[in-house]
Amino acid sequence: MSKLLDFEALAIFAKVVELRSFAATAAELALSTATVSKAVSRLEERLGARLFNRTSRRIALTDAGRTLAVRAARLLADGELAESEALAQSATPRGLVRLAVPMTFGTKVVAPLLPEFLAAYPEISIDLSLSDATVDLIGEGFDAAIRIATLPDSSLLARRLCGMPRYIVGAPAYFVRHGRPTHPLQLAGHRCLGYTYLSTPGVWHFSNAAGEQASVRPAGPLRVNNGEALLPTLIAGLGIGDLPEFICGEALACGQLEAVLADWSQSESGVYLVTPPGGPRPARVEVLMEFLATRLARRS
Template sequence: MRLPDLEAWAIFAAIVEHRSFSGAADAIGLSKATVSKAITRLEAHLGQSLFHRTSRRLALTEAGKPLAEHAARILAEALAAEEAARDGASGHSGRIRLAAPMSFGITNVAHLVADFLVAHPGIEIDLHCSDARVDIVAEGFDIALRIADLPDSSLRARRLCGISTHLIASPAYLEKHGTPTHAAQLGEHRLLGYANVTGPWRFRGPGGAEVAVRAA
Protein backbone atom coordinates (compact mmCIF):
# COMPACT_ATOMS: atom_id res chain seq x y z
CA MET A 1 0.00 0.00 0.00
CA ARG A 2 1.34 3.39 -0.97
CA LEU A 3 0.86 6.08 1.65
CA PRO A 4 -0.82 9.33 0.56
CA ASP A 5 1.36 12.37 -0.08
CA LEU A 6 -0.06 14.39 2.81
CA GLU A 7 2.29 17.31 2.23
CA ALA A 8 1.11 17.66 -1.36
CA TRP A 9 -2.54 17.46 -0.29
CA ALA A 10 -1.95 20.20 2.31
CA ILE A 11 -0.22 22.39 -0.28
CA PHE A 12 -3.12 21.79 -2.68
CA ALA A 13 -5.55 22.98 0.01
CA ALA A 14 -3.42 26.07 0.67
CA ILE A 15 -3.35 26.99 -3.03
CA VAL A 16 -7.13 26.72 -3.24
CA GLU A 17 -7.51 28.87 -0.11
CA HIS A 18 -5.10 31.58 -1.28
CA ARG A 19 -6.05 31.28 -4.98
CA SER A 20 -2.46 31.30 -6.20
CA PHE A 21 0.76 29.35 -5.99
CA SER A 22 2.73 32.35 -4.75
CA GLY A 23 0.11 33.24 -2.13
CA ALA A 24 0.14 29.69 -0.79
CA ALA A 25 3.95 29.63 -0.79
CA ASP A 26 4.10 32.83 1.27
CA ALA A 27 1.43 31.60 3.70
CA ILE A 28 3.06 28.25 4.47
CA GLY A 29 6.69 29.39 4.28
CA LEU A 30 7.79 27.40 1.23
CA SER A 31 9.29 28.47 -2.06
CA LYS A 32 7.02 28.75 -5.08
CA ALA A 33 9.13 26.06 -6.78
CA THR A 34 8.50 23.64 -3.91
CA VAL A 35 4.77 24.33 -4.06
CA SER A 36 4.71 23.80 -7.81
CA LYS A 37 6.64 20.52 -7.56
CA ALA A 38 4.24 19.23 -4.91
CA ILE A 39 1.23 19.84 -7.17
CA THR A 40 3.01 18.26 -10.14
CA ARG A 41 3.77 15.25 -7.95
CA LEU A 42 0.17 14.99 -6.75
CA GLU A 43 -1.25 15.33 -10.26
CA ALA A 44 1.09 12.61 -11.51
CA HIS A 45 -0.01 10.31 -8.72
CA LEU A 46 -3.72 10.99 -9.32
CA GLY A 47 -3.38 10.85 -13.10
CA GLN A 48 -5.34 14.07 -13.66
CA SER A 49 -4.87 17.82 -13.63
CA LEU A 50 -6.08 19.81 -10.64
CA PHE A 51 -5.79 23.34 -12.05
CA HIS A 52 -6.26 25.25 -15.27
CA ARG A 53 -3.18 27.47 -15.38
CA THR A 54 -2.74 30.62 -17.42
CA SER A 55 -0.43 33.58 -16.93
CA ARG A 56 -3.27 35.61 -15.42
CA ARG A 57 -5.67 33.10 -13.92
CA LEU A 58 -5.73 29.93 -11.83
CA ALA A 59 -8.88 27.80 -11.67
CA LEU A 60 -9.75 24.33 -10.47
CA THR A 61 -10.52 21.68 -13.05
CA GLU A 62 -13.73 19.70 -12.79
CA ALA A 63 -11.70 16.86 -11.31
CA GLY A 64 -9.99 19.24 -8.91
CA LYS A 65 -13.16 20.77 -7.43
CA PRO A 66 -14.32 17.77 -5.35
CA LEU A 67 -10.73 16.90 -4.46
CA ALA A 68 -10.22 20.40 -3.06
CA GLU A 69 -12.87 19.66 -0.43
CA HIS A 70 -11.03 16.50 0.59
CA ALA A 71 -7.74 18.41 0.73
CA ALA A 72 -9.27 21.08 2.97
CA ARG A 73 -10.49 18.39 5.39
CA ILE A 74 -7.09 16.68 5.39
CA LEU A 75 -5.36 19.95 6.25
CA ALA A 76 -7.94 20.84 8.91
CA GLU A 77 -7.62 17.41 10.57
CA ALA A 78 -3.83 17.63 10.59
CA LEU A 79 -3.90 21.10 12.15
CA ALA A 80 -6.43 19.91 14.74
CA ALA A 81 -4.25 16.90 15.60
CA GLU A 82 -1.22 19.13 16.16
CA GLU A 83 -3.25 21.50 18.31
CA ALA A 84 -4.53 18.59 20.42
CA ALA A 85 -0.98 17.29 20.83
CA ARG A 86 0.24 20.69 21.99
CA ASP A 87 -2.64 20.99 24.44
CA GLY A 88 -1.89 17.53 25.83
CA ALA A 89 1.82 18.26 26.18
CA SER A 90 1.24 21.54 27.99
CA GLY A 91 -1.37 20.01 30.28
CA HIS A 92 0.78 17.08 31.46
CA SER A 93 -1.94 14.46 31.74
CA GLY A 94 -2.09 10.68 31.55
CA ARG A 95 -0.93 7.60 33.44
CA ILE A 96 2.65 6.54 34.19
CA ARG A 97 3.30 2.93 35.19
CA LEU A 98 6.32 2.75 37.48
CA ALA A 99 8.01 -0.38 38.85
CA ALA A 100 10.40 -0.29 41.80
CA PRO A 101 12.00 -2.77 44.23
CA MET A 102 9.83 -3.35 47.30
CA SER A 103 11.87 -1.80 50.13
CA PHE A 104 13.43 0.91 47.96
CA GLY A 105 10.04 1.85 46.55
CA ILE A 106 8.45 2.17 49.98
CA THR A 107 11.27 4.09 51.65
CA ASN A 108 12.56 6.23 48.77
CA VAL A 109 9.98 6.45 46.00
CA ALA A 110 6.53 6.62 47.60
CA HIS A 111 6.94 10.08 49.14
CA LEU A 112 8.40 11.43 45.90
CA VAL A 113 5.37 10.15 44.02
CA ALA A 114 3.11 11.97 46.46
CA ASP A 115 4.99 15.25 45.91
CA PHE A 116 4.94 14.73 42.14
CA LEU A 117 1.17 14.23 42.09
CA VAL A 118 0.65 17.47 43.99
CA ALA A 119 2.75 19.33 41.41
CA HIS A 120 1.10 17.55 38.44
CA PRO A 121 -2.55 16.80 39.32
CA GLY A 122 -3.35 15.71 35.77
CA ILE A 123 -0.98 12.74 35.94
CA GLU A 124 -1.79 9.39 37.54
CA ILE A 125 1.03 7.19 38.88
CA ASP A 126 0.54 3.42 38.90
CA LEU A 127 3.33 2.34 41.29
CA HIS A 128 4.21 -1.35 41.51
CA CYS A 129 6.61 -2.29 44.32
CA SER A 130 8.03 -5.78 43.92
CA ASP A 131 11.40 -7.49 44.04
CA ALA A 132 10.50 -9.50 40.94
CA ARG A 133 12.29 -8.30 37.82
CA VAL A 134 9.50 -7.13 35.53
CA ASP A 135 9.52 -7.22 31.75
CA ILE A 136 9.10 -3.50 31.09
CA VAL A 137 7.82 -3.84 27.54
CA ALA A 138 5.65 -6.95 27.91
CA GLU A 139 4.03 -5.74 31.14
CA GLY A 140 3.45 -2.21 29.91
CA PHE A 141 5.67 -0.25 32.30
CA ASP A 142 6.91 3.20 31.35
CA ILE A 143 9.71 3.36 33.94
CA ALA A 144 11.44 0.76 36.10
CA LEU A 145 13.87 1.42 38.94
CA ARG A 146 16.39 -1.37 39.42
CA ILE A 147 19.17 -2.05 41.89
CA ALA A 148 21.46 -4.19 39.79
CA ASP A 149 23.96 -4.27 36.96
CA LEU A 150 21.82 -4.13 33.84
CA PRO A 151 22.39 -6.67 31.07
CA ASP A 152 22.74 -5.50 27.50
CA SER A 153 19.45 -3.91 26.53
CA SER A 154 17.93 -1.63 23.93
CA LEU A 155 16.14 0.21 26.73
CA ARG A 156 17.40 3.62 27.77
CA ALA A 157 18.99 3.54 31.24
CA ARG A 158 20.29 6.25 33.55
CA ARG A 159 22.12 5.93 36.86
CA LEU A 160 20.16 7.81 39.51
CA CYS A 161 22.13 7.18 42.68
CA GLY A 162 24.42 4.82 44.53
CA ILE A 163 23.14 2.30 47.07
CA SER A 164 25.01 1.45 50.27
CA THR A 165 25.15 -2.24 51.12
CA HIS A 166 26.16 -3.79 54.41
CA LEU A 167 27.58 -7.13 55.41
CA ILE A 168 25.86 -8.34 58.60
CA ALA A 169 25.63 -11.49 60.70
CA SER A 170 23.69 -12.42 63.81
CA PRO A 171 25.61 -12.89 67.07
CA ALA A 172 24.32 -16.47 67.25
CA TYR A 173 25.74 -17.27 63.80
CA LEU A 174 29.14 -15.81 64.62
CA GLU A 175 29.25 -17.66 67.91
CA LYS A 176 28.56 -20.94 66.13
CA HIS A 177 30.63 -20.48 62.95
CA GLY A 178 33.27 -17.98 63.96
CA THR A 179 33.90 -14.39 62.90
CA PRO A 180 35.76 -13.92 59.59
CA THR A 181 38.68 -11.52 59.73
CA HIS A 182 39.17 -11.14 55.97
CA ALA A 183 36.78 -10.97 53.01
CA ALA A 184 38.41 -14.03 51.46
CA GLN A 185 37.14 -16.10 54.39
CA LEU A 186 33.51 -15.38 53.49
CA GLY A 187 33.58 -18.20 50.96
CA GLU A 188 33.70 -20.61 53.89
CA HIS A 189 30.48 -19.22 55.36
CA ARG A 190 26.78 -19.48 54.56
CA LEU A 191 25.84 -16.33 52.67
CA LEU A 192 22.45 -14.85 51.90
CA GLY A 193 22.28 -12.19 49.17
CA TYR A 194 19.80 -10.26 47.04
CA ALA A 195 18.73 -12.51 44.18
CA ASN A 196 18.44 -9.70 41.62
CA VAL A 197 22.09 -8.73 42.03
CA THR A 198 24.04 -11.03 39.76
CA GLY A 199 27.74 -11.71 39.94
CA PRO A 200 30.07 -12.01 42.93
CA TRP A 201 30.32 -9.71 45.92
CA ARG A 202 33.37 -7.49 45.52
CA PHE A 203 35.40 -6.09 48.40
CA ARG A 204 38.24 -3.61 48.09
CA GLY A 205 40.81 -3.27 50.85
CA PRO A 206 42.71 -0.16 52.00
CA GLY A 207 45.57 -0.98 49.64
CA GLY A 208 43.26 -1.34 46.66
CA ALA A 209 43.37 -5.13 46.51
CA GLU A 210 40.03 -6.61 45.45
CA VAL A 211 38.44 -9.83 46.67
CA ALA A 212 35.45 -11.40 44.90
CA VAL A 213 33.16 -13.76 46.79
CA ARG A 214 30.21 -15.54 45.23
CA ALA A 215 27.19 -16.26 47.41
CA ALA A 216 26.17 -19.88 46.90
Protein backbone atom coordinates in the same frame (compact mmCIF):
# COMPACT_ATOMS: atom_id res chain seq x y z
CA MET B 1 -4.40 3.54 -7.77
CA SER B 2 -2.68 2.96 -4.42
CA LYS B 3 -4.89 2.46 -1.42
CA LEU B 4 -3.39 5.27 0.67
CA LEU B 5 -4.39 8.79 -0.30
CA ASP B 6 -1.71 11.35 -1.14
CA PHE B 7 -2.45 13.46 1.92
CA GLU B 8 0.60 15.65 1.39
CA ALA B 9 -0.50 16.64 -2.09
CA LEU B 10 -4.07 17.30 -0.89
CA ALA B 11 -2.78 19.50 1.93
CA ILE B 12 -0.51 21.45 -0.41
CA PHE B 13 -3.38 21.87 -2.88
CA ALA B 14 -5.63 23.21 -0.10
CA LYS B 15 -2.94 25.67 0.93
CA VAL B 16 -2.50 26.88 -2.67
CA VAL B 17 -6.25 27.47 -2.88
CA GLU B 18 -6.16 29.37 0.41
CA LEU B 19 -3.21 31.60 -0.54
CA ARG B 20 -4.03 31.76 -4.29
CA SER B 21 -0.36 31.43 -5.10
CA PHE B 22 2.17 28.66 -5.61
CA ALA B 23 5.02 30.93 -4.49
CA ALA B 24 3.23 32.06 -1.31
CA THR B 25 2.41 28.46 -0.46
CA ALA B 26 6.03 27.46 -0.95
CA ALA B 27 7.18 30.26 1.35
CA GLU B 28 4.69 29.42 4.10
CA LEU B 29 5.46 25.70 4.02
CA ALA B 30 9.23 26.21 3.66
CA LEU B 31 9.22 24.29 0.37
CA SER B 32 10.47 25.15 -3.07
CA THR B 33 7.96 26.40 -5.63
CA ALA B 34 8.90 23.40 -7.77
CA THR B 35 7.95 21.02 -4.93
CA VAL B 36 4.56 22.70 -4.57
CA SER B 37 3.96 22.54 -8.31
CA LYS B 38 4.96 18.87 -8.48
CA ALA B 39 2.59 18.01 -5.61
CA VAL B 40 -0.34 19.61 -7.44
CA SER B 41 0.68 17.93 -10.71
CA ARG B 42 0.91 14.59 -8.88
CA LEU B 43 -2.62 15.07 -7.57
CA GLU B 44 -3.93 16.03 -11.03
CA GLU B 45 -2.34 12.94 -12.55
CA ARG B 46 -3.82 10.74 -9.84
CA LEU B 47 -7.31 12.20 -10.34
CA GLY B 48 -7.09 12.47 -14.11
CA ALA B 49 -8.36 16.05 -14.05
CA ARG B 50 -6.83 19.51 -14.20
CA LEU B 51 -7.29 21.46 -10.95
CA PHE B 52 -5.97 24.89 -11.93
CA ASN B 53 -5.89 27.01 -15.04
CA ARG B 54 -2.54 28.76 -14.78
CA THR B 55 -1.09 31.79 -16.51
CA SER B 56 2.10 33.67 -15.77
CA ARG B 57 0.20 36.08 -13.50
CA ARG B 58 -2.68 34.24 -11.91
CA ILE B 59 -4.25 30.87 -11.20
CA ALA B 60 -7.91 29.91 -11.26
CA LEU B 61 -9.65 26.78 -10.13
CA THR B 62 -11.27 24.52 -12.65
CA ASP B 63 -14.64 22.92 -11.95
CA ALA B 64 -12.86 19.80 -10.68
CA GLY B 65 -10.60 22.01 -8.60
CA ARG B 66 -13.52 23.84 -6.97
CA THR B 67 -15.19 20.52 -6.08
CA LEU B 68 -12.02 19.14 -4.54
CA ALA B 69 -11.06 22.39 -2.79
CA VAL B 70 -13.88 22.21 -0.24
CA ARG B 71 -12.99 18.72 0.92
CA ALA B 72 -9.23 19.36 0.78
CA ALA B 73 -9.66 22.46 2.97
CA ARG B 74 -11.66 20.40 5.46
CA LEU B 75 -8.99 17.69 5.42
CA LEU B 76 -6.24 20.25 6.04
CA ALA B 77 -8.20 21.83 8.91
CA ASP B 78 -8.86 18.44 10.50
CA GLY B 79 -5.20 17.53 10.20
CA GLU B 80 -4.05 20.79 11.77
CA LEU B 81 -6.56 20.33 14.60
CA ALA B 82 -5.43 16.75 15.21
CA GLU B 83 -1.81 17.84 15.31
CA SER B 84 -2.49 20.70 17.72
CA GLU B 85 -4.47 18.39 20.02
CA ALA B 86 -1.67 15.83 19.96
CA LEU B 87 0.90 18.52 20.77
CA ALA B 88 -1.25 19.79 23.61
CA GLN B 89 -1.62 16.23 24.92
CA SER B 90 2.12 15.67 24.87
CA ALA B 91 2.87 19.06 26.44
CA THR B 92 0.37 18.76 29.29
CA PRO B 93 1.26 16.16 31.91
CA ARG B 94 -1.67 13.75 31.86
CA GLY B 95 -2.30 10.05 31.37
CA LEU B 96 -0.90 6.78 32.70
CA VAL B 97 2.75 6.10 33.58
CA ARG B 98 3.80 2.46 34.04
CA LEU B 99 6.74 2.32 36.44
CA ALA B 100 8.63 -0.82 37.58
CA VAL B 101 10.48 -0.65 40.90
CA PRO B 102 12.22 -3.24 43.12
CA MET B 103 9.83 -4.48 45.80
CA THR B 104 11.30 -3.15 49.05
CA PHE B 105 12.71 0.04 47.54
CA GLY B 106 9.28 0.67 46.09
CA THR B 107 7.41 0.23 49.35
CA LYS B 108 9.96 1.96 51.60
CA VAL B 109 11.22 4.78 49.37
CA VAL B 110 9.16 5.36 46.22
CA ALA B 111 5.60 4.81 47.47
CA PRO B 112 5.92 7.42 50.27
CA LEU B 113 6.87 10.02 47.62
CA LEU B 114 3.85 9.41 45.40
CA PRO B 115 1.17 11.32 47.36
CA GLU B 116 3.12 14.55 46.82
CA PHE B 117 3.52 13.83 43.12
CA LEU B 118 -0.11 12.83 42.52
CA ALA B 119 -1.32 15.94 44.35
CA ALA B 120 0.88 18.11 42.13
CA TYR B 121 -0.21 16.35 38.91
CA PRO B 122 -3.85 15.31 39.35
CA GLU B 123 -4.22 14.33 35.68
CA ILE B 124 -1.47 11.70 35.90
CA SER B 125 -2.05 8.17 37.15
CA ILE B 126 0.69 5.67 37.99
CA ASP B 127 0.72 1.91 37.54
CA LEU B 128 3.44 0.93 40.04
CA SER B 129 4.77 -2.61 39.50
CA LEU B 130 6.82 -3.95 42.40
CA SER B 131 9.22 -6.81 41.74
CA ASP B 132 12.93 -7.46 42.27
CA ALA B 133 13.09 -9.23 38.90
CA THR B 134 14.47 -7.23 35.98
CA VAL B 135 11.52 -6.42 33.73
CA ASP B 136 11.65 -6.07 29.96
CA LEU B 137 10.66 -2.42 29.61
CA ILE B 138 9.90 -2.57 25.91
CA GLY B 139 8.38 -6.05 25.80
CA GLU B 140 6.18 -5.47 28.85
CA GLY B 141 5.19 -1.91 27.98
CA PHE B 142 6.77 0.01 30.86
CA ASP B 143 7.54 3.71 30.54
CA ALA B 144 10.39 3.59 33.06
CA ALA B 145 11.99 1.48 35.77
CA ILE B 146 14.17 2.02 38.80
CA ARG B 147 17.10 -0.36 39.08
CA ILE B 148 19.60 -0.74 41.89
CA ALA B 149 22.76 -2.22 40.47
CA THR B 150 25.95 -1.66 38.59
CA LEU B 151 24.24 -1.36 35.22
CA PRO B 152 25.63 -3.27 32.24
CA ASP B 153 25.75 -1.58 28.87
CA SER B 154 22.40 -1.77 27.12
CA SER B 155 20.19 0.08 24.67
CA LEU B 156 18.19 1.54 27.56
CA LEU B 157 18.68 5.15 28.61
CA ALA B 158 19.92 5.30 32.22
CA ARG B 159 20.07 8.22 34.64
CA ARG B 160 21.90 7.80 37.95
CA LEU B 161 19.81 9.16 40.81
CA CYS B 162 21.92 8.42 43.88
CA GLY B 163 24.40 5.98 45.34
CA MET B 164 23.35 2.93 47.32
CA PRO B 165 25.87 1.60 49.88
CA ARG B 166 25.84 -2.11 50.71
CA TYR B 167 26.84 -3.75 53.97
CA ILE B 168 27.88 -7.21 55.12
CA VAL B 169 25.76 -7.62 58.24
CA GLY B 170 24.93 -10.06 60.99
CA ALA B 171 23.39 -10.03 64.46
CA PRO B 172 25.61 -9.40 67.51
CA ALA B 173 24.66 -12.88 68.78
CA TYR B 174 25.91 -14.47 65.54
CA PHE B 175 29.31 -12.79 65.88
CA VAL B 176 29.58 -13.85 69.53
CA ARG B 177 29.12 -17.50 68.50
CA HIS B 178 31.03 -17.53 65.20
CA GLY B 179 33.43 -14.59 65.36
CA ARG B 180 33.69 -11.47 63.23
CA PRO B 181 35.32 -11.93 59.81
CA THR B 182 38.12 -9.45 59.18
CA HIS B 183 38.87 -10.49 55.60
CA PRO B 184 36.37 -11.40 52.84
CA LEU B 185 37.93 -14.81 52.32
CA GLN B 186 36.93 -15.72 55.88
CA LEU B 187 33.28 -15.55 54.76
CA ALA B 188 33.80 -18.99 53.22
CA GLY B 189 33.63 -20.38 56.74
CA HIS B 190 30.42 -18.55 57.67
CA ARG B 191 26.71 -19.13 57.05
CA CYS B 192 26.03 -16.59 54.27
CA LEU B 193 22.45 -15.86 53.30
CA GLY B 194 21.92 -15.22 49.60
CA TYR B 195 19.94 -12.84 47.39
CA THR B 196 18.88 -14.17 44.00
CA TYR B 197 19.03 -10.93 42.01
CA LEU B 198 22.54 -9.74 42.78
CA SER B 199 24.45 -9.16 39.54
CA THR B 200 26.65 -12.14 40.53
CA PRO B 201 24.55 -14.00 43.13
CA GLY B 202 26.97 -16.92 43.34
CA VAL B 203 30.02 -14.77 44.07
CA TRP B 204 30.62 -11.78 46.35
CA HIS B 205 33.39 -9.49 45.08
CA PHE B 206 35.35 -7.13 47.34
CA SER B 207 38.16 -4.58 47.08
CA ASN B 208 39.92 -2.26 49.53
CA ALA B 209 41.66 1.09 49.42
CA ALA B 210 45.02 -0.60 48.84
CA GLY B 211 43.70 -2.14 45.62
CA GLU B 212 43.52 -5.67 46.97
CA GLN B 213 40.65 -7.74 45.58
CA ALA B 214 38.93 -10.82 46.93
CA SER B 215 36.02 -13.02 45.87
CA VAL B 216 34.10 -15.58 47.86
CA ARG B 217 31.32 -18.02 47.03
CA PRO B 218 28.73 -17.60 49.80
CA ALA B 219 26.94 -20.65 51.12
CA GLY B 220 24.26 -20.90 53.76
CA PRO B 221 20.79 -22.08 54.71
CA LEU B 222 18.67 -19.43 52.94
CA ARG B 223 18.42 -17.74 49.57
CA VAL B 224 15.61 -15.31 48.66
CA ASN B 225 14.41 -13.22 45.73
CA ASN B 226 13.61 -10.21 47.93
CA GLY B 227 16.32 -8.78 50.16
CA GLU B 228 14.00 -7.73 52.98
CA ALA B 229 13.05 -11.38 53.48
CA LEU B 230 16.57 -11.98 54.85
CA LEU B 231 16.08 -9.66 57.83
CA PRO B 232 14.24 -12.04 60.21
CA THR B 233 16.86 -14.77 59.79
CA LEU B 234 19.72 -12.31 60.10
CA ILE B 235 18.28 -10.68 63.21
CA ALA B 236 17.72 -14.15 64.70
CA GLY B 237 21.48 -14.65 64.51
CA LEU B 238 21.46 -17.46 61.94
CA GLY B 239 23.81 -16.04 59.33
CA ILE B 240 25.54 -13.17 57.55
CA GLY B 241 23.94 -11.23 54.70
CA ASP B 242 24.81 -8.68 52.02
CA LEU B 243 22.16 -5.93 52.06
CA PRO B 244 21.71 -2.38 50.75
CA GLU B 245 21.28 0.50 53.19
CA PHE B 246 17.57 1.01 52.50
CA ILE B 247 16.86 -2.54 53.75
CA CYS B 248 19.23 -2.89 56.70
CA GLY B 249 19.68 0.76 57.74
CA GLU B 250 17.09 0.71 60.54
CA ALA B 251 18.34 -2.59 61.94
CA LEU B 252 21.90 -1.21 61.97
CA ALA B 253 20.78 1.99 63.66
CA CYS B 254 18.99 0.19 66.49
CA GLY B 255 21.72 -2.42 67.01
CA GLN B 256 19.80 -5.46 65.77
CA LEU B 257 22.49 -5.92 63.12
CA GLU B 258 26.15 -4.96 62.92
CA ALA B 259 28.29 -4.36 59.83
CA VAL B 260 31.62 -6.09 59.31
CA LEU B 261 34.46 -5.73 56.79
CA ALA B 262 34.21 -1.94 56.94
CA ASP B 263 37.58 -1.61 55.20
CA TRP B 264 36.28 -3.52 52.20
CA SER B 265 33.70 -2.50 49.62
CA GLN B 266 31.83 -4.26 46.88
CA SER B 267 31.47 -2.97 43.32
CA GLU B 268 29.80 0.42 43.52
CA SER B 269 26.11 0.27 42.82
CA GLY B 270 23.59 3.04 42.48
CA VAL B 271 19.94 3.81 41.95
CA TYR B 272 19.18 4.33 38.28
CA LEU B 273 16.12 5.42 36.38
CA VAL B 274 16.00 3.63 33.02
CA THR B 275 13.73 4.31 30.06
CA PRO B 276 13.37 2.77 26.61
CA PRO B 277 15.33 4.41 23.78
CA GLY B 278 13.52 6.48 21.21
CA GLY B 279 12.14 9.93 20.62
CA PRO B 280 10.98 12.54 23.13
CA ARG B 281 9.22 11.17 26.19
CA PRO B 282 5.61 12.17 26.96
CA ALA B 283 5.27 15.01 29.44
CA ARG B 284 3.74 12.67 32.03
CA VAL B 285 6.88 10.51 32.02
CA GLU B 286 9.25 13.48 31.96
CA VAL B 287 7.74 15.17 35.03
CA LEU B 288 7.74 11.93 37.02
CA MET B 289 11.40 11.35 36.15
CA GLU B 290 12.35 14.85 37.26
CA PHE B 291 10.36 14.49 40.47
CA LEU B 292 12.01 11.19 41.38
CA ALA B 293 15.46 12.48 40.41
CA THR B 294 15.05 15.50 42.68
CA ARG B 295 13.71 13.57 45.67
CA LEU B 296 16.07 10.61 45.45
CA ALA B 297 19.14 12.79 44.92
CA ARG B 298 18.66 13.90 48.54
CA ARG B 299 19.65 10.38 49.62
CA SER B 300 23.18 10.83 48.28
